[in-house]
Amino acid sequence: MFVVFSFVLYFKFTNHETVKPRTPPSIKPGKTRNPRQCALSLDPQPRCVFAGVLCNFQVLMDMENHNSSLVVELSYPDLVINVGQITLSEVNRNGLEDTQRDQERKKIIQAACALLNSGGGVIRMAMANNHEHPVEMGQDLERSLREFIPSSELQTFFETKQQGRCFYIFVKSWSSGPVSEDGSTNPRICSLSSSLYHRSGTSAILMDSRDVFKFLKTKKSNAKTLEEEPSCKVRKVEHRQLHKLNPASLIFQKDQLEYGEILPFPESQHVEFKQFSTKRIPEYVKNIIPKYISAFANTEGGYLFIGVHDKSKKVLGCAKENVDIDLLKKKTEDAIHKLPRVHFCQSRCQIDFTLKILDVVANGELYGYVCVIRVEPSCCPVFSEVPKSWMVKGENICSLTTEEWVGMMMDTDPDLQNFSKDFESQLSLCSRPPHTRPVYSKKGLEHKETLQQHLFSVPLEGLQCTPESLWKELTSEHEGLEELIHKQIHPFSRGLLILSRSWAVDLNLQEKQGVICDALLVAQNSPPMLYTILEKQDADGQLYCTRTAFTLKQKLVNTGGYTGKLCVMTRVLHLSPESNTESFEGSGSLIYYPESYYLVDIQQMEALLQSLVIVLLSFRSFLSDQLGCEILNLLTMQQYEILSKNLRKNRELFIHGLPGSGKTIIAMMIMNKIKNNFGCEENEILYVCENQLLKDFIGKKNICHAVTRTTFMRNLNFEKIQHIIIDEAQNFRMENGDWYDKAKIITQRRKDRPGILWIFLDYFQTSHMDFSGLPDLSAQNSREELNRVVRNADPIAKYLQDKMEMIKKMPPPNIPPGSLEILHEAEWAQGVQGNCEIKWFSAMSGIITYVVDKCQFFLRGGYSPEDIAVLFSKTLEVEKYKDNFQKAMKKRRMSQNNDTSILASHILLDSVRRFSGLERNIVFGINPRAAEPAIFDNLLLCLASRARKHLYILMLRC
Known part of the structure; x- marks a missing residue:
């Protein structure tokens, strides 16, 4: 693939008059600058902004002449697809050969579909015809865009502009839109063709994308029903009887027909007549197979007669000398077997069809043949070909596979049947871009609107810098920074300048050395704009800024669910006096964005900022693995503030957190931040905890090297480790040596670049009487607290408080x-x-029976075995009673022949201490006892805190 890497982006301001600023964080604005004008064929002369590129002129011309493939250009803060040379204007396009016109249309179609499905972007084309004055695209190209979008919504998703010899189509990300009065909605993704046919009267109809979701949902539901006994057999018998009632079945049972005889039935819902072509008969049959087999299989089944006149119903057949019967059979069967299918049934059934070649006799002699295919209805969708839909994947524009297409088409909010009263939706898939994932927050926590008002409140007037603490730090550390920033934001009247030491790190990218800070401007009458301020001029500074802006734009749409038109402009500034304050290298080719990409009012700004909240505060929910789909949760303000700390100024930190306050979540997220802040590999970050289960859980995340404290103390091979995260430290002991001293030695052995040592603990959950090895509380100088409990249901939370x-x-x-x-x-x-x-209970047998009964109750209610944990006081008790529990579970399973039977191997049986740091929806505590009475309440607290929704503490009477 041809990709140009030599572009360097810049954003050029006008009217850079220096004004005396007010004391931050509130900054008095100047007048909004007058934007430049440009001509758009769909929206004449709106205001516009532009992303600029500097490039070698010959490279640009070579790229514009490159017309063999689509190119994803990597040097813009947006997805830009170069489609090469395209002939524009109605007159010029009418003069093209059909082949060339179709090739150009195909490139526009693929690029438009890929951008609609990938967060939006820009299609760039070089005008093959040399026109100095503006021209229209041409009606056939406009029709190509309407193949995805209803005419009434065309300008909602597409805008065009000509600049010099380049022509641009600006593409907004697709969103499904609200549900209409008839209950229908736009599909989750855009497609040129669903490739799904169904039978309607005597026609095979290509399904509209809007109808596909309902069809696929019905097929999936029916496939599940058909697999259950005895309904599967009943449906098969019904289908056979339908065939018997069809008059075509009598003809199908014959071996020969008379030439010219009229069949005693017409075309219908279940019958299609086709004639043989005059030449290349096997190829002709192979080409008509997909449409009609798909239609019959997706509806009620039927018969395809090839060799019968559709109007007169006369048997004409194909002359025997014109066809090779064996080749015809092979081509037909191969064509049917190759039809794409997506299996909803466990049996992964094939297309059920029967092929017969009937002799056609004329005057008692063999004249030729009629081909008849009987098709049974399919429990799974059958496609005529792979659906025509594209998406940008990395640097490539890829056609979606049938499985991918079905998965995205059926993408809906998860079924939170057992959690609907626990969580509140923050971002639904309804009306959102194709890649958006659902976002939920725990009930009782802040909504995204509240978080946005707290973090990024838009001022009533003027421009504010936020967070104020970081603004003060940066301006005190870097002389001249305040004046430089004020000069840039002077033209804007209202909005926010959101500061970060590295927006790249905030977006899970690697930090760049030499960057003082990044600042995101969200202002009225302006597109979002990302500034990168460098210590001194750096040739890679613009590439860093462009990559960060590109990632931000993609995340705002695909993670944050923003549905408006969006671009993120870039500008690189230098603070050092020997450098210019702007990254000018000369003039270059510019991409101007239309006026609709401006944030025009507070509603648009707040919508964008709420998407930004989701980008910054979302993390993968533990429910994702349970439900089999990606779900995001939001951090609390308290969690986010700890996560946002400057790691270089907080190299050692003690985080005290109450049970269920999210310590392990923060530990995982801070390791990702360390990796990006310091450019670390996973094997350079060490996670240490007390128990094996928690160590295994973190180890599967592939973000660090995870060990238990015992392994940490016994293993001397930690040469590569630079940073250490300690979790559940209150339960550490000194039996193998001073773990804290060892951790400090490892993280501080590089005197010029000491590592990170963050320690998470909760003294309330101390489950032993030994010295933990933690430094005295007074020596824990750098300390933060997580005091908001977010995990447990109200009754469990009340028990924890007590x-x-x-x-x-x-x-x-x-x-x-x-x-x-x-x-x-x-x-x-x-x-x-x-x-x-x-x-x-008076005996352990009673406890076992109670637990088994309760487990079955929850499983019948929709919970899974992975939701349940049975916890004992000690590991020895687990081994002692494990067999008894599993025997009781298996016995109950044998007596209950249904899908909710208990799967003993999937219900966790372990000790309270080994389960520390983890959680389940349902927890049974079996006769909790502590070796030392002084820590009995601590043990009960640790046990109870593991349960999200249902807690049962089952005690034996002495």
Whole structure:
């Protein structure tokens, strides 16, 4: 693929008058600059902004002459597809040969579809015809765009502009739109053709994309029903009887027909007549097979007669000397077997068809043949070919596979049947771009609107810098930065300048050395704009800024779900006095964006900022693995503030967090930030915890090297490790040596570049009486607190509060005084229903029976075995009672022959301590007992905090 790498982007401002700024964070604006004008064929002369490129002129011309393939250009802060030379204007296009016109249309179609499905972007083409004055595209090219979009919505998604010898089509990301009155909605993705046919009367109709979702949903539901006994057999018998009632079945049972005889039935829902072509008969049959086999299979089945006149119903057949019967059979069968299918059934059934070649007799002699195909209805969708839909994947424009297409077409919000009362939707897939994933927050936590108002509140007037603390840090550290930034934002009247030491790191990209800060401008009457301020001039600075802006734009659409027209402009500034304050290298080719890409009012700014909140605060939910689909949750403000800390100024940090406050989530996310901040590999970051289960859980995330404390102390081979994250540190011990001292030595051995050591702990969950090895509370100088509990249902949270009050009144002797004062500032997310029960039993057999019955109840209610944990006090008890539990579960499984039977191997049985740091929706605590009475309440607290919704503490009477 031909890709140009020599472009360097810049954004050129006008009217750079220096004004005396007010004291930050509020900055008095000047007048909004007068934007340049450009001519658009669909929207004449609106205001516009532009992304600029500097390039060698010959390289540009070579690229414009390159007409053999589509090119994804990588040097813009947007997806730009170069389609090469295209002939424009109606007059010129009418003079083209059909082949060339179709080739050019195909390139426009593929590029437009790929951008619609990939977050939007720009189609760039070189005008093959030399016109100095503006020209229209041509009606056939406009019709190509209407193949995706209804005419009434054409300008919603497409705008065009001519600049010199280049012509641009600006493409907004596709969004499905609201549900109409008839219950229909736009499909989740754009397609030129669904390649799905169905039978309607005597016609095979190509399904409209709007009808596909309902069809696929019905097929999926029916496929599941058909697999159940005895309904599967019943449906098959029904289909056979339908065939018997069809008069075509009598003809199908024959071996020969008379030439010229009239069949006693017409074309119908279940019958199609076709004549043989005059030449290349096997190829002709192969070409008509996909459409009609797909239609019959997707409807109620039927018969395709080839060799019968459709109007007169006369048997004409094909003369025997014109066809090779064996070749015809092979071509026909191969064509049917190659039809794409997506299997909803477990049996992955094939297309059920029967092919017969009937002799055609004239005057008692063999004249030729009629080909008849009987098709049974398919439980799974049958396509005539791979659906025609494209998407940008990396540097390539790729056709979606049939499986990908079906998956995206059927993409809906997850079924949170068991969690609907626990979570609130922050971002639904309805009306959102194709790549958007659903976002939820725990009930009782802030909505994205509240988070946006807290983090990125748009001022009533003027321009503000945020966060204020970072603004003060940066301006105190870098002389001249305040004046430089004020000069750039002077033209804008209202909005926010959102500062970050590295927007790249915020977007999960690697940091670049020499960047003082990045600043995202979200202002009225302007597109979003990303500034990168460098210490000194750097040839790679613009590439860094462009890559960051590109990623931001993609994430705002594909993660944040922004549905408006969007571009992110770039500008690189230099602070050093020996450099110019702008990254000018000369003039170059520019891409101007239309006026519709401006943020014109506060509603648009807030919509964009709410998408930004989702980009910055979302993380992969633990529900994703349980439900089999990607779900995002949002951080709390408290969690985000800790995650946003400057790692270089917080190399050692102790994070005290109450049970269920999200310590492990922050630990995982901070390791990703470390990797990007310092350019680390996964094997240079060490995660240390006390128990094997938590270590395995983190190890599967592929973000670090994960070990237990025991392995950490016994292993001396940590030469590559630079940064260490300690989790659940309150349960560490000194039995194998001083782990804290070892961690400090490892992270500080590079005196010029010390590493990160963050330690997460909760003294309330201390489950032993030994010294933990943590430094004294007074020596934990750099300390943060997570005091908002977000995990547990209300009854469980109330139980936790009571236990923490008891622990605070009578703490174990190894918990430092003052470490439990965090309880005074505790906040509890409320509104999640659940239950917390404590029950007493006279024998373990009663506990086992109770747990088995409850498990079956929950499984019947839609929970999975992975939702359940059965926790004992000690590992020895797990081994002692494990067989008894599994025997009882298997016995109940044998007596209950249904899909909700208990799968013993998938229900977790373990000890409370080994399960520390993890969680389940349903937790059974089996006769919890502590070796030391002083930590009994701590053990109960640790046990209870593991349960999200349902907690059962089952005790044995002495």
